[in-house]
Amino acid sequence: MDLLDDTPEPRSNQPEFTVSELSGAVKRVIEGEFGLVRVRGEVGRVSRPASGHLYYDLKDDRSVIAAITWKGQAGKLAVMPEEGMEVIATGRMTTFPGQSKYQLIIEDLAPAGAGALMAMLEKRRAALNAEGLFDPARKKPIPYLPQVIGVVTSPSGAVIRDILHRLRDRFPRHVLIWPVPVQGEKCAPEVAAAIRGFNALEPGGPIARPDVIIVARGGGSLEDLWGFNEEIVVRAAAASRIPLISAVGHETDTTLIDHAADRRAPTPTAAAEMAVPVRLELLATLDSLQARLMQGVGRGVMLRGQRLRDLARALPRPEALTQSATQRLDTAASRLGGALSLAVVRKHRSFDALAAKMQPNALQTMLARRGAALQDQSTRAKALLDRRLDRARDRLQSLSARLAPTLTNLAARSARDNTRQREALEKLAQRLDAAPSLRLKSLSERLDRLDRMRQTLGHHETLKRGFAVVYADGQVVTSKAAAEKSSHLEIEFQDGRLSLSPRPPRKAKDAPEQGSLF
Incomplete structure (x- = not known):
């Protein structure tokens, strides 16, 4: 090439x-x-x-x-x-x-398939549990008697009717409903937004902030309930500052929001029962406590009065404390004069005996000296006795002064206690007197409502709409065959009853046939 x-x-x-x-x-x-x-x-x-x-x-x-x-x-x-x-x-x-x-x-x-869903669900549950979202220490207690209850559910299902009916039977409360789809692709984001929305309400604002939230849905398949297994819903439930009750599905259904919620209810009706107590049971408990309170107040007044009487009997009277000392003082005072006179007489006798033996001048001098000495001793004895009497009299006055305030304080304290207990007892008596009238008023209003409902559902209202009632021999006729067998009929309209004459029998076989009234 x-x-x-x-x-x-x-x-x-x-x-x-x-x-x-x-x-x-x-x-x-x-x-x-x-x-x-x-x-x-x-x-x-x-x-x-x-x-x-x-x-x-x-x-x-x-x-x-x-x-x-x-x-x-x-x-x-x-x-x-x-x-x-x-x-x-x-x-x-x-x-x-x-x-x-x-x-x-x-x-x-x-x-x-369900196996893949369960595997993914278990994996997600383990991951969220590792973050501490299902920790029991994070769960908040449900308030005993909430004022406002927030419900996150579908507004058109039977769930919300069951919850409202149960709340009305147990203890009617104010209910806020946040409507959301409970299955499908919009379920998870809207449920999470509803939980965050309830938490965003300010206490005391134009829209009341719920005290407890119920997230509810009826039963369904794993796919139908999958929206409540989404991570956004679980995190919103765990972050809720308001106590949250999960009531998703039936008792055998379990979703991830059940683990993050503060309480899990097996059914929406059970969630309503968890949210509020039974009003009639509370009233019965209140009546029992009122009876116990009145019994306790009465028993307390009785025991205080008995104790006061016992203390009064144990305390001696002031006269009893001074009578013995006064008597001893009077006895000593009465004996003092006689004793002094007797002593003087005895001394005079001894002096006279000595004077006979002594010279007159010396005797007079000695008598004068002895008389002066005796007078001096009498004066000192009387002064000593006066001082002892004064001290006894001062001590007696001191004891009387110390005893008088004690008795006065006991009497005043007893009077104050009796006054307070009497006022409390009067208040309880007023409440007890008002309770039957309030109960009778409530029952009367309920009886009026039932009577109006009876009149509305009665057959007279049905007759006003164009219907009629057929009677045969006093019984209501509901079929054509029964009407044909009866010899006498009576029809009731709105404004009265109409009687129909009996049908005459045929005279002969060749007689012209008479048409039936019906």
Whole structure:
């Protein structure tokens, strides 16, 4: 072959494509053959960039398909893809020319059976439990008698009617209803928004803030209840500052909101029973406590009076304390004068005996000296006795002064206690007198309502709307056959009764047939 030969080589009959043309042809073939497909597989890696699109893989034991869910469709998915979850994806196949690969544009995603849902549910429960959202220490007590009850449920189902009926029977309360869908793709975000909305209400604002929240829904399948297993709902329930009762499904149904709620009720009716006590039981308890209070007050007054009387009997009278000392003083005073006179007489006798033996002058001097000494002793004895009498008299006055305030205080304290107890007893008597009238008024109003309902549902109101009642022999006739057998009929209208004459018997077989009245 001559390398310097400029002769052009002959061209082949095989057509030539540009890269874009070939990529476009492949794209058209794939999209034409696989316009809408359903694929079952396991979710691989999941990527959520800031754009809002979802990028993940669908795989089995041998192959992997790249999958995309665009931002506008991602918010409508029934479940969000999670790594390891087995799903059934619905979408369309296409290609991405920029990287020479094919991919699946997914428009709907559903778990591949209850087993996949349960596996995903258990995985989510373990993750939330590890964060402490189900910790029993976080749970708040339910108020004993809430003033306002918030209910998050569907406004058109039987659940809200059951809750309102049970509350009306037990203890009527003010109820705020936040209507939400209880299944479907909008269930989870709206339930979470309702819980946060109740918590955002300010106490004392234009809309009363609930004291307790009930999240309720009737029974259903695992898929129907899946909205209450979503993470957004569980976190909203755990973050609620208002005590929350979960009443989702029946007794055998369990959702993740049950673990995050402060209390779980097996049914919506049981949730209403948990929220409020029975009013009649409270009234009975109040009556019992009032009776015990009155009995206790009466017994206390009786015991205080008895104790006061016992103390009064144990205390001696002031006269009894001073009588003995006064008597001893009087006895000593009466004996003093005689004793002094007797002593003087005895001394005079001894002096006279001595004077007979002595000279007159010396005798007079001695008598004068002895008389002065005796007079001095008498004066000192009398002064000593006066001082002792004064001290005894002062001590007696001191004891009387100390005893008088004690008796006065005891009497005043007893009077004050009796006054307070008498006032309390009068108040209780007033309340007791008013209780029967209030009860009779309530029963009378209820009887009036029942009578109005009886009149509304009575058959006379039905007759006013154009109906009539047929009687035969005093009994109501409800069929044509019974009416034909009766010989006498009576029809009751709104304004009275109409009697129908009996039908005359036929005289002969050839007589013209008379038409039936009916």
